[in-house]
Amino acid sequence: MAEIVLYSSTGCEYCKKIKADLTSWGLHYEERNVTENEAYFDDLHQQGIYSVPVTFLGSEPVIGYRPNAMKKRLAELGIEAKTRVDVDEEQAETNAEEVFSSLEPGMYREVYDLVIIGGGPAGSSAAVYAARGRLKTLVIDKAPTAGALALTHKIANYPGVLGEVTGLELLTLMRKQAKQFGAQFVRSHITGVEVGTETHSVHLPDGSIHTKSLFVAVGSRGRVAKVKGEERFEGRGVSYCATCDAAFFEGKTVAVFGDNGEAAEDALTLSRFAKRVHIFLPGKQFGSDVDPVEMADLEHVEIHPNHQLREVLGEDRFEGIVVKGPDGEATMMVDGVFIYLSGNRPGTDFLAGVVDLDDDGYIVVNDVLHTSVPGIFAGGDARRTPVKQAVVAAADGAIAAMSADQFVHRRKRIVAQYS
Secondary structure, three states: OEEEEEOOOOOHHHHHHHHHHHHOOOOOEEEEEOOOOOOHHHHHHOOOOOOOOEEEEOOEEEEOOOEEEEHHHHHHOOOOOHHHHHHHHHHHHHHHHEEOOOOOHHHHHOEEEEEEEEEHHHHHHHHHHHHHOOOEEEEEEHHHHHOOOOOOOOOOOOOOOOEEHHHHHHHHHHHHHHHOOOOOEOOOOOEEEEEOOEEEEEOOOOOOEEEEEEOOOOOOEOOOOOOOOOOOEEEOOEEOOOOHHHHHHHOEEEEEOOHHHHHHHHHHHOOOOOOOEEEEOOOOOOOOOHHHHHHOOOOOOOEEOOOOEEEEEEEEEEEEEEEEEEEEEEEEOEEEEEEOOOOOEEEHHHHOOOOOOOOOOOOOOOOOEEOOOOOEEEEEEHHOOOOOOHHHHHHHHHHHHHHHHHHHHHOOOOOOOOO
């Protein structure tokens, strides 16, 4: 059997995942912790690697937590292993199949009381309240196992849920509860929405669903596009986790791109190791979850507003970056770059011209989640919220469902469900 060597660091969550995978596959490995033995830093530096975890399967390194890549490499070495990711995906599909059904021709002839676009925490919570309130409810989700919550590995702070659960487990409970109350769940892609006087139409590839009210609970699109050279130097100068990799850059100069809490926290960590940290903000200031005064007071840290990362430079090794600021493009010869550009934007493009959106694509709503169009509501990641949390999205779902109930039944006020 090929020799397996894992380079790890203390406190690295992805290192823990790889060790758990290797153990579950019944594979023996040698662990080299760079935090405990600095000589292991030199081993990686000599190969131009500035990140952990790194798993050597034979002579080839797999940088980062990439279980599918490890599986492929093991197969090339004649070692068969079923990754934990495969098991998770199979379980996710099994859970989805228990709740989601196929679109039937008769559904296109129905008039629903409430159609919910999105089966995440906001949509599933709305389905619970709406179906329990005897609204004829349909939830449409194009990918029920791929949302932000469904991909969350651990949740320990959801009220009423003791211990730790995965996001998928929590969502499955919500969806099953809604289905027990009578909500229907189907998979499909939304191509558009048409506003009517008595009913609204939700256009799907094979037809249109008609509804008296609509709740938009779509999620956000994560960062997909990478800059030129980024992927090539991942783990070789490009990093995404200071907890894992800060020690590789002791006494060096690094760049941090991002304005969110994670970028700020990791910049703080980097400032304890690097001799200089350049923080590049995509806009004028940090996000609302960051204290700008605290960041300005950090030693060895320089903040650059209104800058974008254009390119990662290097031939055989990482050499620097190209940034674009108010004065144009410039090359910076830094030793590494940490990237926290989430790129999250609500997936509301199909609603442009239908309801009011703000400059970032969030749907504009009032305090009971009404949009600019009567009978259309929005919540969760589709609206601008102070924090992105499952419990906040679920609360939006409850409010939207009761608002829809008021609209459909033409009540003078919202009737709360107390029991």
